[in-house]
Amino acid sequence: MSELLHLPLEELHVELGAKMVPFAGYAMPVQYGLGVMQEHLHTRKSAGLFDVSHMGQVILRGPDFQTIALAMEALVPVDIAGLGMNRQRYGYFTNEAGGIEDDLMLANRGDYLFVVINAACKDADVALMRAGLPEGVSLEVISDRALLALQGPLAEDVLAGLNDAVRDMRFMDVADLDLAEAVCWVSRSGYTGEDGFEISVPADAAENLARALLSDDRVEAIGLGARDSLRLEAGLCLYGHDIDATTSPIEAGLGWAIQKVRRAGGTREGGFPGAARILAEQAQSASRARVGLLPEGRAPMREGVELFSTAEGGVAIGRVTSGGFGPTIGAPVAMGMVARDHAAVGTPLFGEVRGKRLPVAVVPLPFTPANFKR
Amino acid sequence: MKYTEDHEWLRIEGDLVVVGITEHASTQLGDVVFVELPEVGTMVAAGDEIVVIESVKAASDIAAPLDGEIVEINEVIVDEPGKVNSDPTGDAWFFKMKIDDLSLLDQFMDEDEYKDLVD
Numbered sequence: 079m080s081e082l083l084h085l086p087l088e089e090l091h092v093e094l095g096a097k098m099v100p101f102a103g104y105a106m107p108v109q110y111g112l113g114v115m116q117e118h119l120h121t122r123k124s125a126g127l128f129d130v131s132h133m134g135q136v137i138l139r140g141p142d143f144q145t146i147a148l149a150m151e152a153l154v155p156v157d158i159a160g161l162g163m164n165r166q167r168y169g170y171f172t173n174e175a176g177g178i179e180d181d182l183m184l185a186n187r188g189d190y191l192f193v194v195i196n197a198a199c200k201d202a203d204v205a206l207m208r209a210g211l212p213e214g215v216s217l218e219v220i221s222d223r224a225l226l227a228l229q230g231p232l233a234e235d236v237l238a239g240l241n242d243a244v245r246d247m248r249f250m251d252v253a254d255l256d257l258a259e260a261v262c263w264v265s266r267s268g269y270t271g272e273d274g275f276e277i278s279v280p281a282d283a284a285e286n287l288a289r290a291l292l293s294d295d296r297v298e299a300i301g302l303g304a305r306d307s308l309r310l311e312a313g314l315c316l317y318g319h320d321i322d323a324t325t326s327p328i329e330a331g332l333g334w335a336i337q338k339v340r341r342a343g344g345t346r347e348g349g350f351p352g353a354a355r356i357l358a359e360q361a362q363s364a365s366r367a368r369v370g371l372l373p374e375g376r377a378p379m380r381e382g383v384e385l386f387s388t389a390e391g392g393v394a395i396g397r398v399t400s401g402g403f404g405p406t407i408g409a410p411v412a413m414g415m416v417a418r419d420h421a422a423v424g425t426p427l428f429g430e431v432r433g434k435r436l437p438v439a440v441v442p443l444p445f446t447p448a449n450f451k452r
Numbered sequence: 453m454k455y456t457e458d459h460e461w462l463r464i465e466g467d468l469v470v471v472g473i474t475e476h477a478s479t480q481l482g483d484v485v486f487v488e489l490p491e492v493g494t495m496v497a498a499g500d501e502i503v504v505i506e507s508v509k510a511a512s513d514i515a516a517p518l519d520g521e522i523v524e525i526n527e528v529i530v531d532e533p534g535k536v537n538s539d540p541t542g543d544a545w546f547f548k549m550k551i552d553d554l555s556l557l558d559q560f561m562d563e564d565e566y567k568d569l570v571d
Binding site for chain 1: 482483485486488504506508509511530533
Protein backbone atom coordinates (compact mmCIF):
# COMPACT_ATOMS: atom_id res chain seq x y z
CA MET A 79 0.00 0.00 0.00
CA SER A 80 3.02 2.29 -0.38
CA GLU A 81 1.38 4.48 -3.03
CA LEU A 82 -1.63 5.03 -0.82
CA LEU A 83 -2.12 8.08 1.32
CA HIS A 84 -2.16 7.45 5.03
CA LEU A 85 -4.52 8.99 7.55
CA PRO A 86 -3.71 10.05 11.13
CA LEU A 87 -5.48 7.10 12.76
CA GLU A 88 -4.08 4.29 10.62
CA GLU A 89 -2.02 2.76 13.42
CA LEU A 90 -5.02 2.78 15.74
CA HIS A 91 -7.12 1.00 13.11
CA VAL A 92 -4.50 -1.70 12.71
CA GLU A 93 -4.24 -2.04 16.50
CA LEU A 94 -8.03 -2.45 16.62
CA GLY A 95 -7.82 -5.32 14.13
CA ALA A 96 -9.00 -3.48 11.05
CA LYS A 97 -8.68 -4.95 7.61
CA MET A 98 -7.19 -2.06 5.63
CA VAL A 99 -8.08 -1.61 1.96
CA PRO A 100 -7.40 1.05 -0.65
CA PHE A 101 -10.32 3.47 -0.97
CA ALA A 102 -10.25 6.75 -2.92
CA GLY A 103 -6.46 6.67 -2.74
CA TYR A 104 -6.30 6.13 1.03
CA ALA A 105 -5.61 3.11 3.18
CA MET A 106 -8.94 2.77 4.97
CA PRO A 107 -10.47 0.32 7.47
CA VAL A 108 -13.15 -1.69 5.64
CA GLN A 109 -14.05 -3.75 8.71
CA TYR A 110 -12.83 -4.67 12.17
CA GLY A 111 -13.10 -7.92 14.10
CA LEU A 112 -16.88 -7.75 14.49
CA GLY A 113 -17.37 -7.95 10.73
CA VAL A 114 -19.64 -5.86 8.51
CA MET A 115 -22.92 -7.41 9.67
CA GLN A 116 -22.36 -6.95 13.42
CA GLU A 117 -20.79 -3.51 12.94
CA HIS A 118 -23.87 -2.44 11.01
CA LEU A 119 -26.31 -3.77 13.62
CA HIS A 120 -24.27 -2.27 16.46
CA THR A 121 -24.50 1.19 14.89
CA ARG A 122 -28.28 0.89 14.52
CA LYS A 123 -28.77 -0.02 18.18
CA SER A 124 -25.89 1.67 20.01
CA ALA A 125 -23.07 3.85 18.68
CA GLY A 126 -20.43 3.37 16.02
CA LEU A 127 -17.22 5.33 15.52
CA PHE A 128 -16.19 5.92 11.90
CA ASP A 129 -12.96 7.45 10.65
CA VAL A 130 -13.92 9.56 7.66
CA SER A 131 -10.73 11.60 7.58
CA HIS A 132 -10.33 10.83 3.89
CA MET A 133 -13.09 13.30 3.15
CA GLY A 134 -12.07 16.82 2.19
CA GLN A 135 -12.48 19.69 4.62
CA VAL A 136 -12.42 23.15 3.07
CA ILE A 137 -12.89 26.64 4.42
CA LEU A 138 -14.06 29.54 2.26
CA ARG A 139 -13.35 33.03 3.54
CA GLY A 140 -14.35 36.45 2.29
CA PRO A 141 -15.26 39.93 3.46
CA ASP A 142 -18.50 38.64 5.03
CA PHE A 143 -20.64 35.51 5.03
CA GLN A 144 -23.15 36.84 2.51
CA THR A 145 -20.40 37.45 -0.05
CA ILE A 146 -19.01 33.94 0.43
CA ALA A 147 -22.47 32.38 0.35
CA LEU A 148 -23.59 34.14 -2.83
CA ALA A 149 -20.31 33.22 -4.53
CA MET A 150 -20.79 29.56 -3.64
CA GLU A 151 -24.43 29.71 -4.78
CA ALA A 152 -23.08 30.11 -8.33
CA LEU A 153 -21.76 26.54 -8.05
CA VAL A 154 -24.31 24.90 -5.76
CA PRO A 155 -28.13 25.14 -6.12
CA VAL A 156 -28.70 25.55 -2.40
CA ASP A 157 -29.89 28.52 -0.35
CA ILE A 158 -26.55 29.21 1.30
CA ALA A 159 -27.13 32.91 1.93
CA GLY A 160 -30.19 31.99 3.99
CA LEU A 161 -28.35 29.41 6.04
CA GLY A 162 -28.53 30.36 9.69
CA MET A 163 -25.46 30.90 11.82
CA ASN A 164 -23.98 27.54 12.85
CA ARG A 165 -26.39 25.61 10.67
CA GLN A 166 -25.45 23.07 8.03
CA ARG A 167 -27.05 21.98 4.77
CA TYR A 168 -26.62 19.18 2.25
CA GLY A 169 -25.91 20.20 -1.33
CA TYR A 170 -24.10 19.33 -4.54
CA PHE A 171 -21.99 20.89 -7.25
CA THR A 172 -23.77 20.78 -10.61
CA ASN A 173 -22.32 20.90 -14.13
CA GLU A 174 -23.51 22.66 -17.29
CA ALA A 175 -25.31 19.50 -18.42
CA GLY A 176 -27.32 19.50 -15.20
CA GLY A 177 -25.42 16.55 -13.73
CA ILE A 178 -23.86 16.30 -10.28
CA GLU A 179 -20.10 16.81 -9.87
CA ASP A 180 -20.10 15.88 -6.19
CA ASP A 181 -22.32 16.11 -3.15
CA LEU A 182 -21.22 18.01 -0.07
CA MET A 183 -22.10 19.56 3.28
CA LEU A 184 -22.06 23.33 3.82
CA ALA A 185 -21.98 25.03 7.20
CA ASN A 186 -22.32 28.70 8.11
CA ARG A 187 -19.58 29.37 10.68
CA GLY A 188 -20.19 33.12 10.88
CA ASP A 189 -17.10 34.51 9.23
CA TYR A 190 -16.48 31.51 7.02
CA LEU A 191 -18.21 28.70 5.14
CA PHE A 192 -17.11 25.18 6.10
CA VAL A 193 -17.43 22.62 3.34
CA VAL A 194 -17.02 18.83 3.50
CA ILE A 195 -16.52 17.02 0.18
CA ASN A 196 -16.02 13.42 -0.94
CA ALA A 197 -12.50 12.00 -0.91
CA ALA A 198 -12.56 10.80 -4.50
CA CYS A 199 -13.72 14.21 -5.76
CA LYS A 200 -11.51 16.35 -3.51
CA ASP A 201 -9.04 17.61 -6.12
CA ALA A 202 -11.72 18.19 -8.77
CA ASP A 203 -13.96 20.01 -6.28
CA VAL A 204 -11.14 22.27 -5.13
CA ALA A 205 -10.26 23.07 -8.75
CA LEU A 206 -13.93 23.72 -9.50
CA MET A 207 -14.21 26.11 -6.55
CA ARG A 208 -10.92 27.88 -7.29
CA ALA A 209 -12.06 28.43 -10.90
CA GLY A 210 -15.58 29.44 -9.98
CA LEU A 211 -15.14 31.64 -6.94
CA PRO A 212 -14.58 35.36 -7.44
CA GLU A 213 -11.57 37.29 -6.27
CA GLY A 214 -12.02 38.17 -2.65
CA VAL A 215 -13.29 34.73 -1.71
CA SER A 216 -10.39 32.50 -0.70
CA LEU A 217 -10.23 28.78 -0.28
CA GLU A 218 -8.22 26.87 2.29
CA VAL A 219 -7.93 23.09 2.19
CA ILE A 220 -7.73 21.84 5.76
CA SER A 221 -5.09 19.14 5.90
CA ASP A 222 -4.26 19.13 9.60
CA ARG A 223 -7.58 17.85 10.91
CA ALA A 224 -9.08 14.37 11.04
CA LEU A 225 -12.82 13.75 10.68
CA LEU A 226 -14.62 11.26 12.90
CA ALA A 227 -18.28 10.31 12.86
CA LEU A 228 -20.09 8.96 15.91
CA GLN A 229 -23.39 7.49 14.77
CA GLY A 230 -26.27 5.68 16.38
CA PRO A 231 -29.10 6.13 18.87
CA LEU A 232 -26.66 6.28 21.81
CA ALA A 233 -24.25 8.70 20.13
CA GLU A 234 -25.64 11.66 22.08
CA ASP A 235 -25.29 9.94 25.45
CA VAL A 236 -21.75 8.85 24.63
CA LEU A 237 -20.57 12.23 23.38
CA ALA A 238 -22.31 14.03 26.26
CA GLY A 239 -19.89 12.15 28.50
CA LEU A 240 -17.14 14.30 26.99
CA ASN A 241 -19.12 17.51 26.71
CA ASP A 242 -22.71 17.89 27.86
CA ALA A 243 -23.31 20.75 25.40
CA VAL A 244 -23.87 18.25 22.59
CA ARG A 245 -27.30 17.55 24.06
CA ASP A 246 -28.40 21.06 23.05
CA MET A 247 -27.57 20.48 19.39
CA ARG A 248 -30.26 19.40 16.97
CA PHE A 249 -29.99 17.85 13.51
CA MET A 250 -27.67 19.93 11.30
CA ASP A 251 -26.48 22.25 14.09
CA VAL A 252 -22.76 23.03 14.14
CA ALA A 253 -20.66 24.11 17.13
CA ASP A 254 -17.08 24.44 18.34
CA LEU A 255 -16.79 22.20 21.39
CA ASP A 256 -13.99 20.99 23.63
CA LEU A 257 -13.83 17.21 23.42
CA ALA A 258 -11.05 15.26 25.17
CA GLU A 259 -9.04 18.50 25.50
CA ALA A 260 -9.23 19.43 21.84
CA VAL A 261 -11.27 22.14 20.16
CA CYS A 262 -13.49 20.26 17.73
CA TRP A 263 -15.87 21.41 15.02
CA VAL A 264 -18.92 19.32 15.71
CA SER A 265 -22.02 18.94 13.56
CA ARG A 266 -25.07 16.89 14.44
CA SER A 267 -25.20 14.95 11.22
CA GLY A 268 -23.86 11.88 9.48
CA TYR A 269 -24.58 9.48 6.68
CA THR A 270 -26.07 6.41 8.30
CA GLY A 271 -29.69 7.48 8.79
CA GLU A 272 -29.06 7.51 12.53
CA ASP A 273 -28.71 10.39 14.93
CA GLY A 274 -25.07 11.25 15.42
CA PHE A 275 -22.21 13.68 15.08
CA GLU A 276 -19.41 14.45 12.70
CA ILE A 277 -16.36 15.75 14.49
CA SER A 278 -13.48 17.62 12.86
CA VAL A 279 -10.57 17.28 15.27
CA PRO A 280 -6.94 18.46 15.05
CA ALA A 281 -4.95 15.54 13.62
CA ASP A 282 -2.60 15.40 16.59
CA ALA A 283 -5.56 15.10 18.99
CA ALA A 284 -7.56 12.61 16.93
CA GLU A 285 -6.17 9.46 18.49
CA ASN A 286 -6.81 10.72 21.99
CA LEU A 287 -10.42 11.56 21.10
CA ALA A 288 -10.96 8.26 19.29
CA ARG A 289 -9.59 6.32 22.28
CA ALA A 290 -11.79 8.31 24.66
CA LEU A 291 -14.85 7.41 22.60
CA LEU A 292 -13.85 3.77 22.14
CA SER A 293 -13.27 3.38 25.88
CA ASP A 294 -17.06 3.67 26.24
CA ASP A 295 -18.56 0.14 26.13
CA ARG A 296 -21.40 1.38 23.96
CA VAL A 297 -19.01 2.34 21.14
CA GLU A 298 -17.46 0.06 18.52
CA ALA A 299 -15.15 1.01 15.67
CA ILE A 300 -17.01 0.63 12.38
CA GLY A 301 -15.46 0.25 8.94
CA LEU A 302 -16.35 1.36 5.44
CA GLY A 303 -18.24 -1.87 4.72
CA ALA A 304 -20.91 -1.15 7.31
CA ARG A 305 -20.85 2.54 6.44
CA ASP A 306 -21.94 1.55 2.93
CA SER A 307 -24.73 -0.80 4.02
CA LEU A 308 -25.97 1.73 6.61
CA ARG A 309 -26.23 4.56 4.08
CA LEU A 310 -27.85 2.19 1.55
CA GLU A 311 -30.58 1.19 4.00
CA ALA A 312 -31.01 4.89 4.81
CA GLY A 313 -31.60 5.56 1.09
CA LEU A 314 -28.63 7.94 0.90
CA CYS A 315 -26.73 8.40 -2.36
CA LEU A 316 -23.10 7.44 -2.81
CA TYR A 317 -21.33 9.68 -5.30
CA GLY A 318 -19.93 7.79 -8.28
CA HIS A 319 -22.56 5.09 -7.85
CA ASP A 320 -26.11 6.39 -7.33
CA ILE A 321 -25.26 9.85 -8.62
CA ASP A 322 -22.59 11.09 -11.01
CA ALA A 323 -21.83 13.75 -13.62
CA THR A 324 -24.62 12.42 -15.85
CA THR A 325 -27.30 12.20 -13.14
CA SER A 326 -29.45 15.25 -12.53
CA PRO A 327 -30.50 16.07 -8.97
CA ILE A 328 -34.13 15.67 -9.97
CA GLU A 329 -33.55 12.19 -11.41
CA ALA A 330 -31.73 11.35 -8.20
CA GLY A 331 -34.65 12.52 -6.05
CA LEU A 332 -32.48 15.24 -4.51
CA GLY A 333 -34.63 18.19 -5.57
CA TRP A 334 -35.51 18.78 -1.91
CA ALA A 335 -32.00 20.16 -1.40
CA ILE A 336 -32.83 23.07 -3.73
CA GLN A 337 -34.66 25.51 -1.48
CA LYS A 338 -37.53 27.64 -2.78
CA VAL A 339 -35.45 30.78 -3.33
CA ARG A 340 -33.28 28.91 -5.83
CA ARG A 341 -36.18 27.27 -7.68
CA ALA A 342 -38.20 28.66 -10.59
CA GLY A 343 -40.02 31.73 -9.33
CA GLY A 344 -37.72 32.15 -6.35
CA THR A 345 -35.93 35.42 -5.58
CA ARG A 346 -32.54 33.88 -6.44
CA GLU A 347 -33.86 31.47 -9.08
CA GLY A 348 -31.23 29.45 -10.93
CA GLY A 349 -27.79 30.97 -11.34
CA PHE A 350 -25.99 27.64 -11.00
CA PRO A 351 -24.55 25.34 -13.68
CA GLY A 352 -27.22 23.33 -15.49
CA ALA A 353 -30.05 25.39 -13.98
CA ALA A 354 -32.11 25.29 -17.19
CA ARG A 355 -32.35 21.49 -17.22
CA ILE A 356 -32.62 21.05 -13.49
CA LEU A 357 -35.35 23.64 -12.93
CA ALA A 358 -37.30 22.39 -15.96
CA GLU A 359 -37.15 18.84 -14.66
CA GLN A 360 -38.21 20.07 -11.25
CA ALA A 361 -41.25 21.85 -12.74
CA GLN A 362 -42.25 18.94 -14.98
CA SER A 363 -40.49 15.64 -14.48
CA ALA A 364 -37.25 13.86 -15.29
CA SER A 365 -37.10 10.91 -17.67
CA ARG A 366 -35.52 8.68 -15.02
CA ALA A 367 -35.89 8.32 -11.29
CA ARG A 368 -33.86 6.84 -8.46
CA VAL A 369 -35.93 4.20 -6.68
CA GLY A 370 -35.68 1.78 -3.81
CA LEU A 371 -35.58 -1.86 -4.87
CA LEU A 372 -36.46 -4.87 -2.77
CA PRO A 373 -35.47 -8.20 -4.33
CA GLU A 374 -38.04 -10.90 -3.61
CA GLY A 375 -35.50 -13.67 -3.22
CA ARG A 376 -32.34 -13.92 -1.17
CA ALA A 377 -29.88 -13.10 -3.93
CA PRO A 378 -28.37 -9.63 -3.54
CA MET A 379 -28.68 -7.39 -6.61
CA ARG A 380 -25.49 -5.40 -6.75
CA GLU A 381 -24.43 -2.30 -8.66
CA GLY A 382 -24.67 -2.83 -12.40
CA VAL A 383 -27.47 -5.40 -12.37
CA GLU A 384 -29.74 -4.55 -15.31
CA LEU A 385 -33.44 -4.10 -14.65
CA PHE A 386 -36.24 -5.23 -16.94
CA SER A 387 -40.02 -4.85 -16.89
CA THR A 388 -40.59 -8.39 -18.09
CA ALA A 389 -39.33 -11.83 -17.11
CA GLU A 390 -38.13 -12.44 -20.67
CA GLY A 391 -37.04 -10.32 -23.62
CA GLY A 392 -37.25 -6.56 -23.93
CA VAL A 393 -34.56 -3.98 -23.25
CA ALA A 394 -33.29 -2.88 -19.88
CA ILE A 395 -35.34 -0.06 -18.34
CA GLY A 396 -32.72 0.75 -15.74
CA ARG A 397 -29.95 -0.58 -13.55
CA VAL A 398 -29.03 -1.07 -9.94
CA THR A 399 -26.77 1.74 -8.73
CA SER A 400 -26.10 0.40 -5.20
CA GLY A 401 -27.09 -2.95 -3.82
CA GLY A 402 -26.24 -5.54 -1.28
CA PHE A 403 -27.52 -7.09 1.89
CA GLY A 404 -29.35 -4.91 4.42
CA PRO A 405 -28.49 -6.31 7.86
CA THR A 406 -31.30 -4.37 9.60
CA ILE A 407 -33.82 -5.59 7.02
CA GLY A 408 -32.33 -9.08 7.03
CA ALA A 409 -32.68 -9.25 3.26
CA PRO A 410 -31.10 -7.85 0.13
CA VAL A 411 -31.81 -4.18 -0.60
CA ALA A 412 -30.86 -1.96 -3.51
CA MET A 413 -31.32 1.39 -5.18
CA GLY A 414 -31.50 1.89 -8.91
CA MET A 415 -32.11 4.40 -11.67
CA VAL A 416 -35.11 3.45 -13.81
CA ALA A 417 -37.18 4.98 -16.59
CA ARG A 418 -39.94 7.19 -15.19
CA ASP A 419 -42.69 4.83 -16.39
CA HIS A 420 -41.34 2.08 -14.15
CA ALA A 421 -40.60 4.15 -11.07
CA ALA A 422 -43.92 3.98 -9.21
CA VAL A 423 -43.84 2.24 -5.83
CA GLY A 424 -45.12 -1.29 -6.25
CA THR A 425 -43.95 -1.71 -9.84
CA PRO A 426 -42.78 -5.28 -10.33
CA LEU A 427 -39.42 -5.46 -12.11
CA PHE A 428 -36.79 -8.10 -12.81
CA GLY A 429 -33.09 -7.86 -12.11
CA GLU A 430 -30.77 -9.97 -14.24
CA VAL A 431 -28.40 -11.80 -11.91
CA ARG A 432 -26.01 -14.37 -13.41
CA GLY A 433 -28.20 -14.63 -16.51
CA LYS A 434 -31.45 -15.14 -14.61
CA ARG A 435 -34.22 -12.58 -14.27
CA LEU A 436 -35.19 -12.43 -10.63
CA PRO A 437 -38.23 -10.52 -9.34
CA VAL A 438 -37.66 -7.22 -7.54
CA ALA A 439 -40.20 -4.60 -6.46
CA VAL A 440 -39.95 -0.82 -6.52
CA VAL A 441 -40.34 0.29 -2.89
CA PRO A 442 -40.22 3.62 -1.02
CA LEU A 443 -36.92 4.87 0.41
CA PRO A 444 -35.49 4.73 2.99
CA PHE A 445 -35.54 1.06 4.01
CA THR A 446 -34.93 2.05 7.62
CA PRO A 447 -36.61 5.18 9.02
CA ALA A 448 -34.37 8.17 9.63
CA ASN A 449 -33.64 8.60 13.32
CA PHE A 450 -32.51 12.24 13.40
CA LYS A 451 -32.96 14.61 16.32
CA ARG A 452 -34.94 17.35 14.57
CA MET B 453 -9.96 -34.58 5.17
CA LYS B 454 -8.39 -33.24 1.97
CA TYR B 455 -8.09 -29.65 0.84
CA THR B 456 -8.06 -27.88 -2.54
CA GLU B 457 -6.18 -24.74 -3.49
CA ASP B 458 -9.60 -23.10 -3.78
CA HIS B 459 -10.05 -23.58 -0.02
CA GLU B 460 -12.57 -26.39 -0.24
CA TRP B 461 -12.44 -29.33 2.13
CA LEU B 462 -13.29 -32.83 0.88
CA ARG B 463 -14.37 -35.64 3.17
CA ILE B 464 -15.10 -39.22 2.19
CA GLU B 465 -18.46 -40.50 3.43
CA GLY B 466 -19.13 -44.06 2.23
CA ASP B 467 -18.67 -43.93 -1.53
CA LEU B 468 -19.39 -40.18 -1.69
CA VAL B 469 -17.29 -37.04 -1.34
CA VAL B 470 -18.69 -34.29 0.90
CA VAL B 471 -17.55 -30.78 -0.08
CA GLY B 472 -17.50 -27.55 1.93
CA ILE B 473 -15.30 -24.51 2.40
CA THR B 474 -12.60 -24.05 5.02
CA GLU B 475 -12.67 -21.83 8.06
CA HIS B 476 -10.01 -19.70 6.35
CA ALA B 477 -12.24 -19.23 3.28
CA SER B 478 -15.32 -18.39 5.32
CA THR B 479 -13.38 -15.78 7.29
CA GLN B 480 -12.03 -14.25 4.11
CA LEU B 481 -15.51 -14.10 2.58
CA GLY B 482 -17.05 -12.27 5.52
CA ASP B 483 -20.69 -12.67 6.56
CA VAL B 484 -22.34 -14.99 4.05
CA VAL B 485 -25.87 -13.88 3.10
CA PHE B 486 -26.75 -16.04 0.09
CA VAL B 487 -25.88 -19.50 -1.21
CA GLU B 488 -27.01 -21.02 -4.50
CA LEU B 489 -26.39 -24.76 -4.90
CA PRO B 490 -26.47 -26.97 -8.00
CA GLU B 491 -29.41 -29.30 -8.60
CA VAL B 492 -29.21 -32.87 -7.47
CA GLY B 493 -28.42 -35.08 -10.47
CA THR B 494 -26.20 -32.51 -12.18
CA MET B 495 -23.16 -34.01 -13.89
CA VAL B 496 -20.22 -31.70 -13.27
CA ALA B 497 -16.65 -31.45 -14.51
CA ALA B 498 -13.74 -30.44 -12.31
CA GLY B 499 -13.46 -26.65 -12.39
CA ASP B 500 -17.14 -26.02 -13.21
CA GLU B 501 -18.43 -23.16 -11.10
CA ILE B 502 -21.40 -24.81 -9.45
CA VAL B 503 -22.00 -22.87 -6.22
CA VAL B 504 -22.53 -19.14 -5.79
CA ILE B 505 -21.77 -17.62 -2.40
CA GLU B 506 -22.53 -14.01 -1.67
CA SER B 507 -21.20 -12.29 1.41
CA VAL B 508 -21.91 -8.75 2.57
CA LYS B 509 -18.88 -7.83 0.49
CA ALA B 510 -19.09 -9.68 -2.82
CA ALA B 511 -20.17 -12.70 -4.83
CA SER B 512 -17.82 -15.65 -5.32
CA ASP B 513 -18.03 -19.04 -6.96
CA ILE B 514 -17.10 -22.50 -5.79
CA ALA B 515 -15.87 -24.94 -8.39
CA ALA B 516 -16.44 -28.68 -8.56
CA PRO B 517 -13.21 -30.26 -7.28
CA LEU B 518 -13.59 -33.37 -9.47
CA ASP B 519 -15.70 -34.81 -12.28
CA GLY B 520 -18.81 -36.48 -10.98
CA GLU B 521 -22.50 -36.29 -10.14
CA ILE B 522 -24.13 -34.12 -7.48
CA VAL B 523 -26.19 -36.53 -5.38
CA GLU B 524 -27.15 -34.43 -2.38
CA ILE B 525 -27.19 -30.72 -1.48
CA ASN B 526 -27.40 -28.99 1.90
CA GLU B 527 -30.58 -26.89 1.95
CA VAL B 528 -29.74 -25.78 5.50
CA ILE B 529 -27.19 -23.26 4.23
CA VAL B 530 -29.64 -21.93 1.65
CA ASP B 531 -32.08 -21.15 4.47
CA GLU B 532 -29.38 -20.05 6.92
CA PRO B 533 -26.38 -18.77 4.96
CA GLY B 534 -24.78 -17.56 8.21
CA LYS B 535 -23.99 -21.19 9.07
CA VAL B 536 -21.20 -21.02 6.49
CA ASN B 537 -19.47 -18.63 8.89
CA SER B 538 -20.43 -20.28 12.16
CA ASP B 539 -19.81 -23.92 11.27
CA PRO B 540 -17.99 -24.14 7.92
CA THR B 541 -16.47 -27.57 8.46
CA GLY B 542 -19.50 -29.13 10.16
CA ASP B 543 -23.17 -28.39 9.48
CA ALA B 544 -22.40 -26.08 6.58
CA TRP B 545 -21.26 -28.62 4.00
CA PHE B 546 -22.31 -27.67 0.47
CA PHE B 547 -22.92 -30.82 -1.55
CA LYS B 548 -22.13 -34.51 -1.81
CA MET B 549 -20.87 -35.92 -5.07
CA LYS B 550 -20.26 -39.34 -6.56
CA ILE B 551 -16.95 -39.70 -8.34
CA ASP B 552 -15.46 -42.54 -10.39
CA ASP B 553 -12.57 -43.35 -8.13
CA LEU B 554 -12.06 -42.20 -4.55
CA SER B 555 -8.30 -42.48 -4.98
CA LEU B 556 -8.52 -39.31 -7.08
CA LEU B 557 -8.60 -37.49 -3.75
CA ASP B 558 -4.95 -38.33 -3.25
CA GLN B 559 -3.99 -35.41 -5.53
CA PHE B 560 -5.23 -32.89 -2.95
CA MET B 561 -3.49 -31.44 0.10
CA ASP B 562 -3.66 -32.99 3.52
CA GLU B 563 -4.25 -30.85 6.58
CA ASP B 564 -0.58 -29.99 7.18
CA GLU B 565 -0.05 -29.00 3.57
CA TYR B 566 -3.17 -26.84 3.63
CA LYS B 567 -2.05 -25.13 6.84
CA ASP B 568 1.23 -24.28 5.14
CA LEU B 569 -0.72 -22.73 2.28
CA VAL B 570 -2.85 -20.41 4.40
CA ASP B 571 -0.37 -19.48 7.12
